[in-house]
Amino acid sequence: MYSQINKNISRYVTFDADELEIFDSLLQYKAVPKKTIMLQIDEMCSFEAFVIKGCVRKYYIDANGFEVILQFAIENAWISDISFSNYEDKPSRVYIETLEDCKFFMFSPETKEELFSKAPKFERAFRILVQRSLAVTQDRLFNTISKTATEKYLEFLEHYPTLSQRVAQHYIASYLGISAEFLSKVRTKIAKL
Amino acid sequence: MYSQINKNISRYVTFDADELEIFDSLLQYKAVPKKTIMLQIDEMCSFEAFVIKGCVRKYYIDANGFEVILQFAIENAWISDISFSNYEDKPSRVYIETLEDCKFFMFSPETKEELFSKAPKFERAFRILVQRSLAVTQDRLFNTISKTATEKYLEFLEHYPTLSQRVAQHYIASYLGISAEFLSKVRTKIAKL
DNA sequence: CGCTGGCATTGAACTAGGACAAGAAATGAA
DNA sequence: TTCATTTCTTGTCCTAGTTCAATGCCAGCG
Numbered sequence: 001m002y003s004q005i006n007k008n009i010s011r012y013v014t015f016d017a018d019e020l021e022i023f024d025s026l027l028q029y030k031a032v033p034k035k036t037i038m039l040q041i042d043e044m045c046s047f048e049a050f051v052i053k054g055c056v057r058k059y060y061i062d063a064n065g066f067e068v069i070l071q072f073a074i075e076n077a078w079i080s081d082i083s084f085s086n087y088e089d090k091p092s093r094v095y096i097e098t099l100e101d102c103k104f105f106m107f108s109p110e111t112k113e114e115l116f117s118k119a120p121k122f123e124r125a126f127r128i129l130v131q132r133s134l135a136v137t138q139d140r141l142f143n144t145i146s147k148t149a150t151e152k153y154l155e156f157l158e159h160y161p162t163l164s165q166r167v168a169q170h171y172i173a174s175y176l177g178i179s180a181e182f183l184s185k186v187r188t189k190i191a192k193l
Numbered sequence: 194m195y196s197q198i199n200k201n202i203s204r205y206v207t208f209d210a211d212e213l214e215i216f217d218s219l220l221q222y223k224a225v226p227k228k229t230i231m232l233q234i235d236e237m238c239s240f241e242a243f244v245i246k247g248c249v250r251k252y253y254i255d256a257n258g259f260e261v262i263l264q265f266a267i268e269n270a271w272i273s274d275i276s277f278s279n280y281e282d283k284p285s286r287v288y289i290e291t292l293e294d295c296k297f298f299m300f301s302p303e304t305k306e307e308l309f310s311k312a313p314k315f316e317r318a319f320r321i322l323v324q325r326s327l328a329v330t331q332d333r334l335f336n337t338i339s340k341t342a343t344e345k346y347l348e349f350l351e352h353y354p355t356l357s358q359r360v361a362q363h364y365i366a367s368y369l370g371i372s373a374e375f376l377s378k379v380r381t382k383i384a385k386l
Numbered sequence: 387c388g389c390t391g392g393c394a395t396t397g398a399a400c401t402a403g404g405a406c407a408a409g410a411a412a413t414g415a416a
Numbered sequence: 417t418t419c420a421t422t423t424c425t426t427g428t429c430c431t432a433g434t435t436c437a438a439t440g441c442c443a444g445c446g
Contacts, residue, residue, distance in 0.1 A: 062339035070331060082324060120313055127320035130327060131275060137330045138263055144337055145370035146255035149433070169394065177338035182433055184395055342403070361423065375403055377425055387446100394441075401434075412423070 002027075005050050005105050008076055013125040022119050027105040032098050039096035045081035047106045054102030055166055059095050059174070069175040070094065070137075072163055078129060099167055144177050150186050152176045195220075198243050198298050201269055206318040215312050220298040225291050232289035238274035240299045247295030248359055252288050252367070262368040263287065263330075265356055271322060292360055337370050343379050345369045 002024045009015070009023065030049075032038060039045050041061070049056075056079050058071040073079035081094050107115070116123050143152055153176060157164055164172060169187075170180035178186075195217045202208070202216065225231060225247075232238050234254070242249075249272050251264040266272035274287050300308070309316050336345055346369060350357055357365060362380075363373035371379075 060335045060339070062335070066339065068335055068338050070334065082327070116317075120316075123313075123316045123320065124309075127316065127323060130320060130323045134275070134323060134327045134330060137327060137334060141263065141330060141334045141337060142253045142255070142261055144334065145261050146253070146259065168392090179434055180394080181396085181435080185433090188395075363423070372404055373424080374405080374426085378403090381425075389446085390444090392441105392443090395439080397436105397438090399435085402432095404431080405429090407428090408426090410423100410425075412421105414419105414421085416418090416420105 001052075004052060004076060008050065009122070009125050012128045013121060015119075015121065015125075019119045019121060023115060023122065026107070026111045026115050028108070028111065030104045030106055032102045032104065034098050034101045036098045037095060038098065039081060039094065041093060041095060045096075046108055048078060048080040048082060048112065049104040049106045051075055051077050051079060052103040052105060054098060054100045054104075055163075056096060056098050056102060057167075057171060059097075060093060061095070067174055068177070069171060072160070072167065072171075072175065074163065074166070078133075082130065082133075099171075149176065149178045149182060150190065152178070153183065153186050154190070194245075197245060197269060201243065202315070202318050205321045206314060208312075208314060208318075212312045212314060216308060216315065219300070219304045219308050221301070221304065223297045223299055225295045225297065227291050227294050229291045230288060231291065232274060232287065234286060234288060238289075239301055241271060241273040241275060241305065242297040242299045244268055244270050244272060245296040245298060247291060247293045247297075248356075249289060249291050249295060250360075250364060252290075253286060254288070260367050261370070262364060265353070265360065265364075265368065267356065267359070271326075275323065275326075292364070342369065342371045342375060343383065345371070346376065346379050347383070 002020075005027070006020050006024070010020075015023070032054075034054075038047075038049075038056075051073050053075060056073045057069050058073070058079060058081070059067045059069045061067055071079065079096060081096065112126075143155065147155070153172075156172065156176060169183055173180040173183040176183065195213075198220070199213050199217070203213075208216070223242075227247075231240075231242075231249075244266050246268060249266045250262050251266070251272060251274070252260045252262045254260055264272065272289060274289065305319075336348060340348070346365075349365065349369060362376055366373040366376040369376065
């Protein structure tokens with residue numbers, strides 16, 4: 001059960017058995033049914049969750065009530081509103097919702113602090129996780145600005161081959177920053193080639 | 194000379210005098226003339242720079258040769274391709290260029306390691322810096338997708354009031370993800386109100 | 387089984403913003 | 417001061433993507 005997350009956290013920093021034991025002992029397991037909103041706008045995000053099983057989306061709602069999906073998280077990904085919460089004491093501007101029945105390992109701000117004090121090397125591992133999120137988000141920004149809808153969709157398929165089977169088309173459209181109708185047109189155009 | 198950067202690094206983590214002394218002793222001062230490219234595509238980013246004075250831009254070049262500006266950095270901001278370099282051993286996909294004559298304090302990967310080993314609390318401060326970058330980039334992604342050119346420009350003026358005087362319009366257009374010509378039209382429309 | 391409510395598709399009309407071109411204005415080097 | 421280069425503006429035409437509406441689809445539920 002712990003092997004997935006232990007492998008993930010060890011990706012850029014090597015930990016010995018003692019450290020991983022501390023890590024595992026602080027994890028909180030949680031199962032969440034599908035279509036559950038785990039973080040509301042204006043709430044403080046009180047968790048950092050690792051997806052053992054399932055699929056989650058994180059999204060903003062714009063001034064006209066339209067959703068913009070910032071991130072999908074599936075197995076072996078982390079999801080949280082890490083960017084503001086807990087460090088700025090600013091309430092979250094995003095929603096986090098399960099799209100499927102999910103199983104998580106979670107850290108609360110408190111258990112994360114406990115982890116860092118008991119095994120400081122994890123501070124580095126978490127910093128690198130954030131850096132990777134930053135890299136992904138920067139790439140996404142670049143793609144959003146510089147590519148056509150068709151290019152963005154093809155790249156999405158390449159990058160997340162399984163996701164297009166698991167989530168509704170209109171969520172993918174929202175992630176790509178295009179309308180659901182236009183994505184449908186793009187798809188029929190691609191299919192005809 | 195060190196007060197600016199010491200204030201900046203102490204924003205979310207409190208350091209004592211000893212720690213700040215270690216920090217200051219590891220900084221490398223560097224002056225760079227305007228229009229200098231500090232990081233080329235496919236190079237490894239070997240610095241993390243704090244802007245004491247001046248203005249810098251970080252940008253991608255897309256498949257058609259168009260620049261997309263990811264970030265401006267002015268006084269008291271950090272600039273680097275922190276997202277990949279040094280941790281993935283992947284070469285940078287971005288350019289970093291000075292727009293004005295600049296003065297920096299820099300860390301190399303080595304001096305940063307030395308800092309973390311001598312004063313581990315800095316690891317946390319740097320993690321929080323990355324989280325703030327992530328928050329800013331996420332907001333930018335959301336704005337890029339969900340707002341009109343006019344809204345984006347007005348928000349830019351509000352958020353970076355001095356920058357619109359310091360950098361060329363077409364750089365701002367590139368940052369906002371619109372053409373320079375269209376930004377000009379937006380500006381005249383706004384001026385007429 | 388049939389019904390209901392969310393999904394996806396398709397089409398027609400519309401628009402925000404892009405591409406191109408040409409001129410005006412500002413900057414800067416000599 | 418002049419010439420050159422870059423930046424900014426303005427106009428015209430064009431297109432990628434939106435909006436709105438109608439239709440069909442299929443999954444879950446009584």
